[in-house]
Amino acid sequence: MTEAGVRVPALEDAEEAEKEAGRVSKIPVVPQGAPWTAVERVMFERRSIRKFRKTQVPAHVIRRLLEVARFAPSQGNCQPWKLVVVRDAAMIQGMEDFCVGECRKLTESLDYATMRKGSLKYRVARAKTKVFGRLQPNMLHPVPITACTAIAQGRFAVFHHAPTVILVLMDKRAIGVPAIDIGICGTNIVLAAQSLGLGTCWVGFSKFLNESKEWCAKFGAEDPFEIEEAICVGYPVGDTTHLIPRETHETAWFEGGKRELIY
């Protein structure tokens, strides 16, 4: 009993209440080695799709994706997302062109791998990246820089010529770490899409659009909103559902007073 006389209901109370009400739910039994559920299968078979058929996805199917997004968990139920659906090829091409331009600028000033080794430009760029890397280690990670260069050189795309692009805008004022909520919301979309026979690809490079006042105004990505991610949606070229090998990860498991490392 606290001072105010309010008590937080204990777990025992909850189980007791369940019993008293005669509503004790059965604990589901999953036998060892049981086949994967539909949800597990979808998670294993999902790949990022970057080559799409030209066929547009029917509007009602995209509406289904928006619907699962709505029910994503979020910190304090703050739902910090705002979704924007783009289905006009010319508009998607415009977004592509803009982002490619931004990649070119970045590559020209930073990616010393594209410069003549030992030249002044090379040395300046290399020194710059070492400083910026310290300030923005996530952005200057070698993987996105390499991808950015590939985009600048036309060897990689931003929106992968998908028939539908869903932009996921984020309310920067939201609770805690809103980018996590954006990730979860998008995960709902991506997994539901997979279950509907669609292919998707997350596009972090969509953030470049934030550099354009015109695009932002068009999308309603104005303060306190910004474009956090985009998700390309369409029908995949080829059957991409062969199960793949992936890294196992070291996981500490504490039980019975012992610590074990599993993979």
Add this chain to the structure above:
Amino acid sequence: MGLLTSKERRHFPDWDDPAQCMFQRVTIDLEKCDGCKLCTLACPANVLEQFGPKGAKKVRVKADHRGCISCNNCHAICENGAIRATQSYDFVGFYRRFGLGEFSKPRVF
């Protein structure tokens, strides 16, 4: 403290140096590969290419490859199980990765 040594923490790897940025190679079984080219289309790093004479084409990793992210999208699309990444990409210094184990397909427990 932390898992990185102070020297590692200060060392930002040169991304044009394959000894510092280890974008791993994929393994291709040329016996199984029928040269269908689908993996080259699926590869996000654009590191695969077709080669060989007409009618007997195969796929290989480009000589100047940079950026394979071990995603195995090539394996996912291959009908013949001819290609797969078996090693993670990794870096020396600041971006060294931790706790990665062997590659494994989804396991049943």
